[in-house]
Amino acid sequence: MSASWTILLLAAMPPEERRFYPDDPITADRALVDVPSKPEELELSDLYDRFSHIAKDLGASPLGTEAQDVNTLDEVMDGPWFVNRHGAKRMSLEELVRGPNRGEPPDPTETWTVFRSKSQGVTPGFEIRDESGDRYVIKLDPVEVPELASAAEVISTKIFYAVGYHVPENYVVRVHPDRFEIEPGTQVEDLFGDKSALTSFRFERSIRRIPRLSDGTMRVTASKYVEGVPIGKRRYYGTRTDDPNDVVPHEDRREQRGLRLFSAWLNHDDTRAQNTIDTWVEENGKHHVRHYLLDFGSTLGSGSVDMQLPHLSFHYWLDMPEMKKNLLGFGFHVPEHRRARWPEFPEYESVGRIESELFDPVKWRNDYPNPAFLRMTARDAFWAAKILMKFTREELAAIVEAGELSDPEDARYLLDVLVARQLKCGRFGINALNPLDEFRIENGELRFENLSERYGFVEAETRYETQWFAYDNETGGRRRLAAFPSVPETGSYLVAEVRSINADYPHWNRPIAVYFRPGASGYDVVGIERESPEISTFPMN
Amino acid sequence: MRGFFGVLSLWIFVSLPLGAQEAGTREETLLRKRREKANSLAPYRVSKAEERVKGLEEARLPQKVLQKGWRGFRPVIGGMPSGSGTVLGGGYIRGLEAEYFQFQANGRWSTKGYTMADAELVIPPPQIGRRIEFKLRGEYRDLTSLRFYGLGNDSSVDDESTYLLNDRSMTAYFWLNPRGLLSLGAMGGFVSTLTDTSEDGRSLEEVFAPGSVAGFQDARTEYSVTGGWVEFDIRDKWLEPPVGIVARVTSTRYEDTGLSVHDFTRIVGDIKGYVPFGSRNRVLALRLRTSHSIADDGKRVPFYLMETLGGAKDVRGFREYRFRDTRNLLVSAEYRWEVWNYVDFSLFFDAGKVFDDPSEFNFEKMHTGYGFGVRAHAPPNFVLRFDLAKSTEGLRFHVSGGPSF
Numbered sequence: 005m006s007a008s009w010t011i012l013l014l015a016a017m018p019p020e021e022r023r024f025y026p027d028d029p030i031t032a033d034r035a036l037v038d039v040p041s042k043p044e045e046l047e048l049s050d051l052y053d054r055f056s057h058i059a060k061d062l063g064a065s066p067l068g069t070e071a072q073d074v075n076t077l078d079e080v081m082d083g084p085w086f087v088n089r090h091g092a093k094r095m096s097l098e099e100l101v102r103g104p105n106r107g108e109p110p111d112p113t114e115t116w117t118v119f120r121s122k123s124q125g126v127t128p129g130f131e132i133r134d135e136s137g138d139r140y141v142i143k144l145d146p147v148e149v150p151e152l153a154s155a156a157e158v159i160s161t162k163i164f165y166a167v168g169y170h171v172p173e174n175y176v177v178r179v180h181p182d183r184f185e186i187e188p189g190t191q192v193e194d195l196f197g198d199k200s201a202l203t204s205f206r207f208e209r210s211i212r213r214i215p216r217l218s219d220g221t222m223r224v225t226a227s228k229y230v231e232g233v234p235i236g237k238r239r240y241y242g243t244r245t246d247d248p249n250d251v252v253p254h255e256d257r258r259e260q261r262g263l264r265l266f267s268a269w270l271n272h273d274d275t276r277a278q279n280t281i282d283t284w285v286e287e288n289g290k291h292h293v294r295h296y297l298l299d300f301g302s303t304l305g306s307g308s309v310d311m312q313l314p315h316l317s318f319h320y321w322l323d324m325p326e327m328k329k330n331l332l333g334f335g336f337h338v339p340e341h342r343r344a345r346w347p348e349f350p351e352y353e354s355v356g357r358i359e360s361e362l363f364d365p366v367k368w369r370n371d372y373p374n375p376a377f378l379r380m381t382a383r384d385a386f387w388a389a390k391i392l393m394k395f396t397r398e399e400l401a402a403i404v405e406a407g408e409l410s411d412p413e414d415a416r417y418l419l420d421v422l423v424a425r426q427l428k429c430g431r432f433g434i435n436a437l438n439p440l441d442e443f444r445i446e447n448g449e450l451r452f453e454n455l456s457e458r459y460g461f462v463e464a465e466t467r468y469e470t471q472w473f474a475y476d477n478e479t480g481g482r483r484r485l486a487a488f489p490s491v492p493e494t495g496s497y498l499v500a501e502v503r504s505i506n507a508d509y510p511h512w513n514r515p516i517a518v519y520f521r522p523g524a525s526g527y528d529v530v531g532i533e534r535e536s537p538e539i540s541t542f543p544m545n
Numbered sequence: 546m547r548g549f550f551g552v553l554s555l556w557i558f559v560s561l562p563l564g565a566q567e568a569g570t571r572e573e574t575l576l577r578k579r580r581e582k583a584n585s586l587a588p589y590r591v592s593k594a595e596e597r598v599k600g601l602e603e604a605r606l607p608q609k610v611l612q613k614g615w616r617g618f619r620p621v622i623g624g625m626p627s628g629s630g631t632v633l634g635g636g637y638i639r640g641l642e643a644e645y646f647q648f649q650a651n652g653r654w655s656t657k658g659y660t661m662a663d664a665e666l667v668i669p670p671p672q673i674g675r676r677i678e679f680k681l682r683g684e685y686r687d688l689t690s691l692r693f694y695g696l697g698n699d700s701s702v703d704d705e706s707t708y709l710l711n712d713r714s715m716t717a718y719f720w721l722n723p724r725g726l727l728s729l730g731a732m733g734g735f736v737s738t739l740t741d742t743s744e745d746g747r748s749l750e751e752v753f754a755p756g757s758v759a760g761f762q763d764a765r766t767e768y769s770v771t772g773g774w775v776e777f778d779i780r781d782k783w784l785e786p787p788v789g790i791v792a793r794v795t796s797t798r799y800e801d802t803g804l805s806v807h808d809f810t811r812i813v814g815d816i817k818g819y820v821p822f823g824s825r826n827r828v829l830a831l832r833l834r835t836s837h838s839i840a841d842d843g844k845r846v847p848f849y850l851m852e853t854l855g856g857a858k859d860v861r862g863f864r865e866y867r868f869r870d871t872r873n874l875l876v877s878a879e880y881r882w883e884v885w886n887y888v889d890f891s892l893f894f895d896a897g898k899v900f901d902d903p904s905e906f907n908f909e910k911m912h913t914g915y916g917f918g919v920r921a922h923a924p925p926n927f928v929l930r931f932d933l934a935k936s937t938e939g940l941r942f943h944v945s946g947g948p949s950f
Contacts, residue, residue: 025569025573025574026569026570027570027571027572033575036579037579037580037583043588044590049595049602050602051598052598075571076571195608195613195642196608197608198609236589244589245590247589248583248586330885331884335824335826335880335881335882336827338827342825342883
């Protein structure tokens with residue numbers, strides 16, 4: 005048994021304990037201890053965070069270590085970090101389009117009371133309270149590029165939500181400037197960090213250059229305050245030392261590692277601690293910390309304040325190996341991003357700089373190194389790819405439409421690019437390891453799906469070899485069986501080791517071990533052990 | 546705070562279900578792990594180093610000190626003619642975030658003993674996207690030791706001398722569609738100029754017969770200055786463009802309203818082209834500039850208003866003001882390649898000449914130089930440039946702000 009197999013089970017389980025508990029597989033993490041008092045708010049330094057990650061990998065586990073927060077089916081449990089949604093049970097078109105939105109956007113016919121100027125992040129904006137008391141961050145599109153950031157924000161929010169992350173409710177709203185009122189005492193922070201009173205005059209002046217639609221309204225993104233009491237950012241490494249439920253280092257969390265593939269798909273290069281928020285929430289009379297992703301203004305072709313810079317997503321912001329090549333290349337080394345064929349501007353300015361031809365999920369880069377992303381293994385990628393491939397073109401079209409791009413051609417281009425990038429991400433993740441899934445026993449036979457074949461990612465024919473074992477959950481002992489037992493052995497688990505033999509993908513030869521537990525109506529799948537290829541053959545970094 | 550976490554840990558421990566303390570289920574194993582952690586909770590904080598960096602970030606000291614200042618009063622670095630040495634000073638600015646105007650006034654001193662004061666009103670301010678710009682600028686300069694090597698293309702470096710230039714000016718500029726495809730500008734104002742002996746090094750009159758250098762040691766001379774320009778700009782961006790052309794023709798009329806001996810018209814043509822070699826990370830930048838100062842009949846162009854060659858902006862292998870005459874011709878070529886999004890390297894070649902006779906308007910007898918440069922740049926308009934250049938007169942190293950061209 006390889007070392008990576010033993011890591012499958014939750015880190016909480018001491019090695020001498022049995023592999024499966026009666027409640028396995030658990031799909032929702034309900035074992036949260038109460039956090040009775042609000043933890044302190046953590047504010048990070050943007051510069052420090054950036055340069056400390058550039059200087060070294062801040063994660064503790066060796067590269068190649070498998071994720072520690074998965075259940076016995078190698079899946080992420082529902083909980084404070086993630087909720088299985090579209091990947092587990094197909095959402096309807098209506099649910100996908102609604103995304104995280106639970107109510108209605110702030111009513112643009114009512115008064116929006118500005119109570120704070122937005123001082124963080126690169127997107128300018130304000131914070132308002134609507135007449136029902138709900139609070140929103142109001143973000144404005146770049147003056148020269150209407151729709152760019154708001155469309156990206158809303159589309160990506162809905163996709164990240166459907167994938168399973170906790171995200172805020174984000175709405176595109178058209179509001180007349182007359183709807184804003186300034187709450188007395190509201191301050192505005194200038195370019196230099198100095199605060200002064202926000203007067204109506206200053207407010208009107210600050211939004212004067214925002215393009216007006218034909219009815220005099222302006223298009224804004226209204227991002228609703230997330231549920232709970234904000235307690236600041238979280239890092240992509242280590243654990244929150246004040247949260248007893250946070251026991252798995254963030255860099256070793258499956259959903260944080262798999263976020264790399266989703267981010268590559270949606271070009272979310274801004275996936276860093278500053279764009280997270282933790283909140284202290286109450287559920288059923290108990291409190292815990294919930295972890296949100298925030299601020300999707302720098303996704304797809306948007307760079308929040310302008311179109312995305314060409315080099316971002318192809319290289320780290322400060323990419324020393326790339327700089328070295330450029331320096332010594334005297335210009336004859338052409339960086340990848342300089343080969344990209346962007347959509348024509350200004351025709352596609354509202355879409356921005358996003359393309360699919362040169363996009364490569366392996367080479368895609370975040371703004372700066374992210375310890376969780378650096379640790380994405382083939383199993384993490386496979387998990388993410390399975391979810392990502394659940395989105396159909398029709399579903400993505402409906403989500404893109406929710407971005408309310410006024411030019412249908414913009415929406416068509418974006419949809420085409422999204423689908424093309426999805427296929428590249430899916431092919432990479434699904435083919436990263438033996439791509440079998442959806443195991444079950446039907447009529448005394450093992451059934452499964454080859455996801456690579458399902459999505460058309462493999463050309464050569466695949467054949468399968470299965471070896472059955474009886475498994476003693478108390479001792480961990482295995483006994484080879486000639487075939488699937490026609491008569492269930494009392495109390496004994498079964499293991500099927502399945503290898504896929506494909507000439508194009510020799511690494512699929514590594515077996516998947518599927519554990520079955522005898523139940524009232526036959527055998528239930530209780531565990532799945534996949535084996536990642538050697539780290540040296542998985543070229544992620 | 547430690548006490549708080551101790552109480553919290555204890556509370557969590559005693560509040561756990563009894564069964565959770567003995568793991569018989571997966572949930573219980575998770576609870577046990579979390580209970581263990583609950584015994585050692587601590588505030589989730591940043592390190593001292595990160596705290597300090599965050600404090601500096603929030604203080605935004607560089608911007609506050611150098612841009613905004615204290616109630617608008619701020620230090621000033623640079624801003625004098627090339628070759629002035631290190632320049633420091635103080636100034637006042639108002640309207641950094643204003644919508645209608647920006648005003649600033651500055652005083653500067655250089656390590657070479659130069660002094661300068663200037664005031665400028667811009668309407669609307671630069672931070673506002675505009676179709677029309679109006680600028681009123683007043684300037685006082687006392688440049689005590691500017692270099693002079695004689696007139697003409699054959700001047701000798703051995704004839705280096707210095708002179709004092711004291712001038713004051715007030716000029717109004719009006720610019721229609723600045724940075725647009727086609728922009729037009731007009732300007733008008735006056736300049737009052739005085740030249741005299743420099744006390745730093747060999748003064749001009751020690752090397753050259755004063756009468757042979759038009760304008761030297763004249764009484765203070767007053768000029769009215771009027772002019773205009775047309776610019777055609779198809780660069781794809783203003784700063785370090787990878788592709789495009791910008792061409793400008795400028796005409797300026799100097800009327801000597803006092804002595805009436807230095808009336809002339811200057812016409813300048815300047816064209817810059819940027820050609821990417823198949824990829825935008827490598828660009829050949831080319832420049833052709835020529836200036837012709839044409840004196841009225843019986844009048845002369847004063848030496849201090851002649852165009853010069855040499856220094857960080859033209860033939861970089863030579864010192865500032867190395868060549869001087871009524872006309873000049875400059876050709877520059879730079880091969881620039883991108884090293885980082887904010888840093889380019891370049892190899893460059895400059896060639897230029899000065900002349901008086903229009904028949905010499907050709908590419909013969911050009912002074913040449915070549916070299917290597919590094920440029921750090923950031924939007925919207927920051928450029929720090931380092932150029933190391935070689936010519937027949939040795940190596941020159943320039944540190945300057947703004948693009949070479």
